Amino acid sequence: MSTDSFSSTSAETVKFDVFDGLEGEEIRAIVDATTRKTFASGATMCRQGEEGQSMYFIVSGRVQISVKQDGEPRPVILNTLGPGQHFGEMSMLNCSPRTATATAIMETEVARLDHENFQKLVNSIPGFTANLSRTLGVWLRGQLSGEKASRAIRVLGIVRRGSRHAQLGAAVAKALSGVDPSIISWSTDPALWESVNVTTHEIDSDGTDTIPGLAEQIEQHSHTIIDFEASKATPRQLLQCERIWWIVDRDEHEPTELEKIQRSINEVPALAKRLQIVEVHQRAEQIPPLLSHQLELVHPTLRIQRHGQGKFFGYRVQDIARLQHVLQGVTLGLVLGGGGARGLAHIGVIQVLEDHGLYFDRIAGTSAGSIVGCGYAATMTTSDILELINMEMTPPKWVQKLPSGKRWYLFMDFRRGRIDPKLRRYLHDYDLEQLIIPTCTVAVDLVEGNQIVSTTGDTVSSICASANHPLFGSPIMRGETALVDGGILNNVPATVLRNQGADFILTVDVGSELDPEFGKMKKDRAGSLIRKVGYMSTLLRVLDIIQRGHSKTHIAQSDFVIVPKCAAYPFEDFTKANELAEIGRTAAQESADDLVNTLKQYLTKSE
Secondary structure, eight states: OOEEEOOHHHHHHSOOGGGTTOOHHHHHHHHHTOEEEEEOTTOEEEOTTSBOOEEEEEEESOEEEEEOOTTOSSOEEEEEEOTTOEEOHHHHHHTOBOSSEEEESSOEEEEEEEHHHHHHHHHHOHHHHHHHHHHHHHHHHHHHTTOOOOOOOSEEEEEESSSTTHHHHHHHHHHHHTTOOOEEEEESSGGGGTTSSSEEEEOOSSSTTHHHHHHHHHTTSSEEEEEEEGGGOOHHHHTTOSEEEEEEETTBSHHHHHHHHHHHHHHOGGGGGTEEEEEEEEOOSSOOOOOOOOOOOSSOOEEEEEEOOGGGOEEOHHHHHHHHHHHHTOOEEEEEOOOGGGGGHHHHHHHHHHHTTOOOSEEEEETHHHHHHHHHHTTOOHHHHHHHIIIIISOOHHHHTSTTHHHHHHHHHHHTTOHHHHHHHHHTTOBGGGSSSOEEEEEEETTTTEEEEEOSSBHHHHHHHHTOOTTTSOOEEETTEEEEEGGGTOSSOHHHHHHTTOSEEEEEOSSSSOOSEETTEETTSOGGGOOOOOHHHHHHHHHHHHHHHHHHHHHTTOSEEEOOSOTTSOTTOGGGHHHHHHHHHHHHHHHHHHHHHHHHHHHHHHO
């Protein structure tokens, strides 16, 4: 950390918000009272709880403001500041301990104003005091209104071995440029970026020339992507990045890459808070187990698939979209509600979402929604999921002709344990954490009367518990729990995704609308035509009404809701899969324009 005088020239080239409306002599008085300090990336500039001895004006670089809250495993990020902004004034104004921690997230130059000079300036320059109060008031108003700090990653580093995965950064940049053209890139191999319409600079060997230029450029662009060939990346260069995606290809150099990551962390421990593994594997019939490692990283592994060779090499568009969302600092959640066979409408909804290029980062499913959600997260296509239903859940023709044959067929599937092997033919022995998209299922424990949210463990077992309708299957005894269908308490688990950090939630609700016909009755029929209703039909209707009441509470956490018109289809009738999928398509198409516009506005606001 270096210290010397801070010149007024720097103040003139960087516009400081606290200098608004001040005379030149007043600005010079403030500048002359400061000293310059340069903090290395990762350095703590001031710490929560310490006595405040100074405030800081940011000349270059970026500073993250965070606070440690009781019960939270990691500090909560309040804001990220750049040139022209300031921090530390609150403890100076009220002579109290620091309320937050400030950390340099790249090499950062500041002008430090100590407490003694601060008091002199506050007393002698009223405009300075007014500006401090104004900027503090703006910040407090944002906090009180619940306004979230942007989690967008302004500076992203991508570390790859060789040239093959240079396409990853280029693909993310291309996708992001469609919604935000203010992107710039740096690369150790700029020629590999020629196909992308993004300005690309070359990184020098040690960063001496790159880092000052980088600090200047990031203030002119919303996102900066730095592409490193692994052998050319230096710790100093990596520490200029807010997040570092380290690519590990399952078919190339996997042990070598993990060892190199560990050596880098051993050399510079601060990297552990920024590194995130991007695990790449070839698209195949089955997805491989999650990459096993002992690295202590803050950020979870991102899994993506590649396909093709040579000029046909590329990545799944939905995986690039998820990486784009990480860069934008948003998590999009998809909730697929329960409803028996009506849940097949989810398939059509997903088809329309894909047609419009809408992809999600987290999925929560209940009952039938867990089947579709887990299948989709396991890279099954909508056609694959339809095939699963038509091949495995549809009774033979002769059974369909029997009185209540479809209902009894489903009853026997549950009672004889046939659901598990049917699903396992398609979902194999996948664990939930193995799925490409993080996915959870919801069941209910009859012992404690609580919902059970599964985010890890065997996928098929989790689905069987979530879809275990109490009128068809016996409780699944697992440990000290007795598990049945999650729809009893949470048929549309939007609250689950919100608690997991989803920012925007799309809910597909197939179970909240009641069938207009109960037994042989309709609302508009005369009372003389009312017939006796069977025991099973009565209980199914009671559960539908209970679920409908619970759903109103949970669905309120959604940002957008699609309700396919499938209430008239019986809970147990899986013979109409194609019809129900088409109903889902129709509902999604009717909402598509509104959804696209709503999501676009949200993503623009979040940047």
